[in-house]
Amino acid sequence: MEINPSMFKAYDIRGIYPEQxxxxxxxxxxxxxxxxxKPKNVVIGYDIRLSAKSLFKALSHGIMDMGVDVVAxxxxxxxxxxxxxxxxxxxxxxxxxxxxxxxxxxxxxxxxQQSIPISGDTGIYQIRDLAIEQKFIQSDxxxxxxxxxxxxxxxxxxxxxxxxRVLKPYRIVADAGNGIGGKVVSGIVKDLPVQxxxxxxxxxxxxxxxxxNPLLEEKRIGxxxxxxxxxCDLGVAWDGDADRCFFIDENGEFxxxxxxxxxxxxxxxxxxxxSKIIFDPRLIWANIDVIKQYGGIPIINKSGxxxxxxxxxxxxxxxxxxMSAHYYFRDNYYADNGMIPLVLILELMSITNxxxxxxxxxxxSRYFISGEINCLVDSxxxxxxxxxxxxxxGEISCIDGLSVEYPAWRFNLRAxxxxxxxxxNVEAKNKGxxxxxxxxxxxxLG
Numbered sequence: 293m294e295i296n297p298s299m300f301k302a303y304d305i306r307g308i309y310p311e312q313x314x315x316x317x318x319x320x321x322x323x324x325x326x327x328x329x330k331p332k333n334v335v336i337g338y339d340i341r342l343s344a345k346s347l348f349k350a351l352s353h354g355i356m357d358m359g360v361d362v363v364a365x366x367x368x369x370x371x372x373x374x375x376x377x378x379x380x381x382x383x384x385x386x387x388x389x390x391x392x393x394x395x396x397x398x399x400x401x402x403x404x405q406q407s408i409p410i411s412g413d414t415g416i417y418q419i420r421d422l423a424i425e426q427k428f429i430q431s432d433x434x435x436x437x438x439x440x441x442x443x444x445x446x447x448x449x450x451x452x453x454x455x456x457r458v459l460k461p462y463r464i465v466a467d468a469g470n471g472i473g474g475k476v477v478s479g480i481v482k483d484l485p486v487q488x489x490x491x492x493x494x495x496x497x498x499x500x501x502x503x504x505n506p507l508l509e510e511k512r513i514g515x516x517x518x519x520x521x522x523x524c525d526l527g528v529a530w531d532g533d534a535d536r537c538f539f540i541d542e543n544g545e546f547x548x549x550x551x552x553x554x555x556x557x558x559x560x561x562x563x564x565x566x567s568k569i570i571f572d573p574r575l576i577w578a579n580i581d582v583i584k585q586y587g588g589i590p591i592i593n594k595s596g597x598x599x600x601x602x603x604x605x606x607x608x609x610x611x612x613x614x615m616s617a618h619y620y621f622r623d624n625y626y627a628d629n630g631m632i633p634l635v636l637i638l639e640l641m642s643i644t645n646x647x648x649x650x651x652x653x654x655x656x657s658r659y660f661i662s663g664e665i666n667c668l669v670d671s672x673x674x675x676x677x678x679x680x681x682x683x684x685x686g687e688i689s690c691i692d693g694l695s696v697e698y699p700a701w702r703f704n705l706r707a708x709x710x711x712x713x714x715x716x717n718v719e720a721k722n723k724g725x726x727x728x729x730x731x732x733x734x735x736x737l738g
Contacts, residue, residue, distance in 0.1 A: 293316040293317060293320060295317050295320060295321070295420070295423045295424045296312045296317070297420055297424065298312075299312050299313060299317075299399075299420075300412075300416050300417060300419070300420040301412070301416070301709075301710075302411060302412040302416075302596070302709055303401075303409070303411050303412070303416075303596065303597060303598060304399055304400060304401045304402070304416075305321065305399050305400040305402070305416065306390050306393060306397055306398075306399035307397065307398070307399065308396050308397055309341075309343040309347070309396060309397065309398045310343070313343075313347070313397075313398050313399065314347075315346060315347065315349075315350035316350070317423075318347050318350050318351045318354070318400075319350045319351065319353055319354035320354065320423045320426060321351075321354070321400070321419065321423045322350075322351045322352075322353075322354030322355045322358075322386075323354045323355070323357065323358050323422075323423070323426075323428045323430070324419045324420075324422035324423035324427075324428060325355070325384075325386065325402065325419055326354075326355055326358040326360050326428070327358070327422050327427065327428035327429075328415055328418055328419050328422060329383075329384050329404055329410070329415075331360055331382075331383045331384035331404075331405075332360065332361065332383055333360060333361040333362070333363055333382045333383060333384070333435075334355050334360060334361070334362055334363070334382070334384045334385060334386060335363045335365060335373055335376045335377050335380060335382045335384070335385035335386070336348060336351065336352060336355075336362055336363070336364055336365065336373075336385070336386050336387075336388070337365035337366065337367075337368035337369075337370075337372060337373040337376070337385075337386075337387050337388070338366075338367060338368075338387070338388035338389070339367065339368075339369070339370070339387075339388065339389040339471065339472050339532060339533045340367060340470070340471060340472050340495035340496065340497050340532075341388075341389070341390065341395070341397075341398050341497040342395065342497035342498065343398050343497075344367070344388055344398065344497070347388055347398060348364070348388055351386065351388070351400075352364065352437055355435060356434050356435035356436070356437065357430050357431070357434065357435075358428065358430060358431055358435065359430075359431025359432075359433045359434065359435050360431075360435040361435045361436050361437070361438070362435060362436070362437040362438075363376070363380055363382055363437075363438055363439075363440050364437055364438065364439045364440070365439075365440055365441075365442060366439065366441070367472065367475070367495070368387075368442070368443075368472065368476075369472045369473065369476050369533055369534035369535060369630060369631075370387045370389055370391075370401055370533040370534070370535040371534070371535045371624075371627065371628060371629040371630055371631070372442060372443075372446050372476070373385045373386070373387040373401070373403070373407075374403065374407040374535075374624070374625065374627035374628070374629070375407075375442070375445075375446055375449060375624065375625070375627070375629075376440070376442050376446075377403055377405070377406070377407045377625075378405075378406050378407055378625045379442070379445065379449070380440060380442070382405075383404065383405040384402075384403060384404050384405065385402075385403045385407060386400055386401070386402055386403075387400065387401040387533070388400055389401060389532065389533040390532070391531055391532050391533050391535075392469075392503055392504050392505035392507075392531040392532045392533075393503070393532075394499070394503055395497055395498055395499050402415075402416065402419070406625060406626075407625050407626075407627050408601070408605075409597060409598045409601060411596075411598035413598065414598065443476075443479050444479075446476075446479075447479045447480055447482070449624070450480055450629070450631045450632055450635060451480070451635065452623075453621070453623070453632050453635060453636060454635045454636060454638075454639040455639065456483070456484055456635075458639060458642045458643055459484055459485055459486065459638055459639065459642050460485070460638075460641070460642045461485040461486065461487070462486045462487070462524075462525040462526065462638060462641070462642075463486070463487045463489065463522065463523075463524045463525050464486055464487070464488055464489065464524060464525060464526055464527065464528060465489045465491060465515055465518045465519045465522060465524050465526075465527040465528075465540075466488050466489070466490055466491065466493075466527070466528050466529070467491040467492055467506070467514065467515040467518075467527070467528070467529040467530070468490070468491070468492050468493050468495075468504075468529075468530055468534070469492050469499070469501065469504030469505075469506070469511070469529065469530060469531065469532060470492045470494060470495060470496040470498075470499050470500060470501055470504060471495065471499075471504045471530060471531065471532035471533060471534055472495060472532070472533060472534050473530030473534035473537075473630065474490060474492070474493030474494070474495065475493075475495060476534055476630075476631060477528075477530075477631065477634070478493075480631050480634070480635065484638075486638065489518065489522055489524060491514060491515060491518060499532070501514075504530075504531050504532035505531055505532075506529040506530070506531060506536075506538040506617075507531075507538070507616070507617070511529075512529070512538075512540070512546055515527045515529050515540055516540055516544040516546065517544070519540050519541075519542065519544045520543070520544040523542075524542065525542050525641070525647065525648070526539060526540060526541060526542055526637070526641075526648050527539065527540030527541075527544075528540070528634050530630050531630075534630045534631075535618070535628055535629065535630045536616065536617040536618055536628075536630055537617060537619075537630045537631070537633050537634055538617050539552060539633075539637065539648065541647070541648040541649040541652065542647050542648060542649060543649055545649065547648070547652060548615065548661060548663065549613065549614060549615045549616060549617040549618075550574075550575040550578060550579075550615050550659075550661060551578065551652055551655050551656065551659075552613065552617070552619070552633065552637075553571050553579055553613025553614070553615075553619070554578040554579050554582040554655055555637070555640065555651060555652065555655070556611060556613060556619060556633060556636055556637075557569045557571075557579060557582055557583050557586070557588065557611060557613070558582050558585075558586055558640075559636050559639070559640045560588075560610050560611045561583065561586035561587060561588045562586060564610055565586060565587035565588065566587055566588065566589070567588050567589070567609070567610035567611070568588065568589045568591055568607045568608065568609040568610060569583050569588050569589070569590060569591065569609060569610060569611050569612065569613075570591045570592075570593050570600060570603055570604055570607070570609045570611075570612035570613075570620075571590070571591075571592065571593070571612065571613050571614070572592070572593065572594070572595035572600070572614050572615060572692060573592050573593075573594070573595070573689065573691045573692045573693075573695050573704055574595065574615050574664070574692075574704045574706070574715075574717040575615060575659075575661055575704070575717055575719050576590075576592060576702075576719075577659050577702070577719055578655050578658070578659040579613075582655075588610075591603070591607060591609065592691055593612075593691070593692075594691055594692040595614050595615075595616070595692055595706075597618060597620075597628060600612050600614065600618075600620055601620065601626050601627065604620060604622065604626045605626055608622065609622060610622050615664070615717070619632065619633045658721075659719060659721075660719065660720050660721070660722060660723050660725075660726040661717065661718070661719045661726070662716070662717060662718040662719070662726060662730045663717075664715050664716070664717055665715070665716040665717075665730070665734065666708075666713045666714075666715055666716075667713065667714045667715075667716060667734065667737040667738070668712060668713055669712060669713070669714050669737060670712065671712075672707035672708070672712060672713070672714050673707060675714060675737060676693070676694050676705050676707065676714065678736075679694065679696075679705060679733075679736060679737070680694050680696070682736065683696045686698050686702075692704070692706060693705050693706030693707065693715075694706075700720060700721045700722070700725055701718065701719065701720035701721065701725050701726065701729050702718070702719055702720075703716065703717060703718045703719075703729070703733060704716075704717045714737060716730075716733055716734070716737065718730045718733060
């Protein structure tokens, strides 16, 4: 069985089923995973993709052939696997998912004990090589498989982040994109005084309403219309495996992950002043100001879940947020979660007696942002060097890509890992300057 090495990415494994990732290849990858991690047991969950159950079966067989036990969670969100590994006292975990990719894809997210991610820097490529070379010794003793239903425990865990008694009876449009999010959120809100108006809650691996990725503007049209039509208090949408969540305010305005990070930082620091909060360098000013205002310590770190989680552990940071709508919590084993942000925002609205747009007004009226702009270029590295030279009179930082800062505006440029794109983010102290500088940079990148 030949393994296609292109499936092994910087943060996970993804391939087209059955041409690349199939029952044979996943069985080999499972054995290679055991050979590399040397666990006693592996927690496995899967999302709603059509190939999930068949791949799960083959993966479990490969792992049990190596003499290792499997704890089967069934159909869950990615963040439920992150929760289950430490909570069940297991020493590794695999989530079968291709997140927001189209239906023909499937994939794997891998963690070791305490849900520490296995990435390109910490083992994915070694696992790839072991799988290709089939360098593993099967055990005489076969592992066992047990099923665990962790939904109730997971709900309790998510709700432990707030005081549910303060919540007001909000009406929320929730768009699960035909992924797993509908099933998960239904358990979360079961005993809360909120009313969910469901959209695309039916789990369907064909994704009849298109790719489950709320970062795409066209995927937000439906929920924005629905929030306005139903006169709801807010909208929330998830990607396919429900580990990222996106918010729409009561006016149907999509809220950038940058502002949500600042808002959640405020919520946490009100409870635990003096804490460290981490965010990525694409946009920073709102986070720095809010964190300092509420007595916290702001830390800028390279984006990407493996880098963020590693830094959180090192700093013992309370919370971290990325523009991409990944939110991480110390009391969630330093892992990201797609449901905790929703309950925190509901609590913040309830305590302050403010709508989401009112909570965001101080941020949106002071920190003006371009939104992420993708620019197609022939040679990203060369283009970034050229831009750095042109803006060399600014304060330059290279934590993640190129950041250049001036007193009234700044920008960040990052090359895509997978495509010939440069991703541009601009922020400014006023709207006119933002538009002027965004236009200027787009021309230089064009």
